[in-house]
Amino acid sequence: MEFFDNHKKLFLSALGLFVLLTIFVAILPALNNQMDNAPLPNAEPMSADAHQGKLSYIANGCVACHTQQVRNVDMDKPWGSRPGIAADYAANTRIDFLRNTATLMGTERTGPDLTNIGTRQPSMAWNLLHLYQPRAVVKSSIMPAYPWLFEIKQTVGKDEVEVVVPDEFSKGINGKVVATKEAIQLVNYLQSLKQTPLPDGKLPMEFLYKKKEVPVVAGGSAVANLPDGGALYTQNCAACHQANGEGLKGAFPPIKGSPIVLGDDLDLFVTIIMKGYDARAEYAVMNAVGTDNNLTAEEVTAIINHERSSWGNDAKPVSLEEVKKIMESIK
Template structure:
């Protein structure tokens, strides 16, 4: 009983017990995990600008609405080609001895997941317009605008990054110029790309597949909804009316590519992306079909929506046609070393 009556011995023993438990249960395993964890072979360290952009991302509270983790459920398939694994976060190190850094995995999906946003949306123009006012590219967006990341001036310097803002969203007659903080943030967003697993490693399958929805009027039960797929995959750039954004994204309304009865080029653009109009001031189009794992039926539905909307009246394609062309353009891309 003397031990329990001696507060010095009692508290010393309790301290040593909890310190030992903490050391072996928490500290040593954590240090060991940090030592053995390795990033995937294809992982690219953040550039200096991207590191600064991450700080801007944190300062503006973006993690409150956006996650950076693809869960192992079918509904997250749109955010990446596979579920996230521990190695995806192995490159996130402490800022220094005393300061940790945010992993930014997040828990709230008020906005879309950003795990693969650098591949899904590589366009600088899109990101800048979206940050200035999200309603420019997504009319129903509830994301707040970040105008303090931009300056509105009458005469932009030669090396300034001028943002293409539609007249309906312009403030006065000045030009909207991105600040260095805006460019850092875009650099960080562009760096967010899901790394492919090493060759030979099986791709984790998504669980809990969605149940098929009832078909809309005039559509077969198993036929994808082209309008919905267009809204999910294409509308943020080319807009609901198919007219695009002047100086940033080309229109699909009246497009020669869309109206062409030979669908090969259109399938090639969807699967491999397109940079052929950058000299006109338009941004590079990402390979939407590849990035979002769209199948032939879904791509055919998108193409037919574009071919028959906004006054367009072009010959429709079938999933079988698209499937053959997907194989063809994939072989062409491999031959070109893409």
């Protein structure tokens, strides 16, 4: 065609088509989204420390392996109680003139999603040790260690936080491992990552591609219909109490041989799972694991029975009804 023998006509029409499409699929939707959305009214603004932590999260490229998006599909349920919406990201603006906005949605889940990590794992002690050496708390983790966020000191100052590192990972270290300000701020940022509930009791979007519900047989034995306690333990408890149930010395107490686990005070046991625990100074604070992760009575019962019957623990299983009753009463 003659028309395309002229380089100006040819290249300008190609450029025109591309720019036109660009305007429609990128520029207009992006402008529309950044103007039409505001953060949820009940969203907490990020503290200055958490913001510094976010900068550290960005600088170290954490987004390469961690997403921050809960998709509206059933398989994403472990990462949040509702699918993410545009308003969740609306508070993000450009970092500064040099650096772009950081929604940090990510495209890879080599490690877990962190949208709701502040609720799922708020423990400062756990997070610091995990940053210092991930394999000290999660044996098969492949996350990089961040020892440069910590200092080795002979004495721990008044406002400083010492990290108790298991012997296996503290060989060759003379002194105490102390978290730097940057490490604390990074954990502050992680703690600040929480899903904001929708205001006014608005119903969130539904999760799609639901798993087929396993029908509950009425009157059948309670134990048979419970979910897999071992898997639930791995998902919710093993990060601190470890896969072998032995905990970590000076940080997280053992489940193996624990009087609370093996004893008859089911009330206390369920309360600790649902509400957290901070009764013993030598161990870190336990967060309200059950409430934070929306564990059902069936799941709590399965976890309890798994803990009562593993690693040499040998106590009678508890029934779903008992646990249900206690959970109702402590709500």
